[in-house]
Amino acid sequence: MKRSEMKGRVLNSMYIVLPSYSVNEGIARGAVAAFCAQLNPTASELGDIKCALSEAVTNSIVHAYRDTIGDIYITVDLLENSVVKMKIKDKGCGIDDVKCARTPLYTTDRAGERSGMGFTVMESFTDAMRVTSKSGKGTTVVLYKKIVSRNI
Numbered sequence: 460m461k462r463s464e465m466k467g468r469v470l471n472s473m474y475i476v477l478p479s480y481s482v483n484e485g486i487a488r489g490a491v492a493a494f495c496a497q498l499n500p501t502a503s504e505l506g507d508i509k510c511a512l513s514e515a516v517t518n519s520i521v522h523a524y525r526d527t528i529g530d531i532y533i534t535v536d537l538l539e540n541s542v543v544k545m546k547i548k549d550k551g552c553g554i555d556d557v558k559c560a561r562t563p564l565y566t567t568d569r570a571g572e573r574s575g576m577g578f579t580v581m582e583s584f585t586d587a588m589r590v591t592s593k594s595g596k597g598t599t600v601v602l603y604k605k606i607v608s609r610n611i
C-alpha cells in the first residue's frame with residue numbers, strides 16, 4: 460500500500476473503548492464489521508478485517524492486561540480510496556522487543572495455549588501494520604486494509 464494512501468483524508472470514523480473482558484473481543488469484532496459494511500466489502504475482505512482486529516484485541520486481553528482488567532481503545536477511520544485504518548491501543552504491560560514479538564511463532568505464553576502467530580496473521584490479512592510499544596506503558600497496533608471497490 461502506498462504511503463500516501465495511509466495518510467488520506469478521514470471520511471468517517473468510530474471510536475470505542477471496551478474493558479478487557481474476553482466477551483468484548485466478539486463485541487469489538489461485531490462493531491468494527493458493522494462500521495466497515497458501509498464500504499460494501501466482499502465476504503473475504505470483511506473476514507480479513509475481523510480476523511486481524513480480533514488478533515490485536517485478543518493480545519490486549521491476554522497479554523497486555525494478563526492479570527488485570529484495563530481499557531482497550533479502538534479507533535476505526537475510513538480514509539479516502541476505501542482504506543480502513545484500525546488502531547487498537549492498550550495501556551498494559553507493553554512489549555520489550557517489538558521486532559522479536561512480530562516474528563512468526565514467537566510467543567511468551569508458557570501454558571502452550573498460544574501459537575505465536577497473531578502478528579503474522581494481522582500482517583498477512585491486512586495491507587500494512589505498525590506496532591509501537593513501551594514497556595510498562597502499553598501497545599498500539601495500527602492496521603490498514605484497502606477495500607477494492609466494486610459495483611453492486
Ligand SMILES: Nc1ncnc2c1ncn2[C@@H]1O[C@H](COP(=O)(O)OP(=O)(O)OP(=O)(O)O)[C@@H](O)[C@H]1O
Binds near residue numbers: 549554560567
Ligand atoms: N498488546 C500486547 N501487550 C503486551 N504484549 C503483547 C501484546 N501483543 C503481543 N504481545 C507479545 O507479543 C507476543 C507475540 O504476539 P502474537 O499475537 O504474535 O502471538 P501470541 O499472542 O503469543 O499467540 P497467538 O496470537 O498465536 O495466540 C506475545 O506472546 C506477547 O508476548
Ligand SMILES: [Mg+2]
Binds near residue numbers: 514517518576578
Ligand atoms: Mg496473539
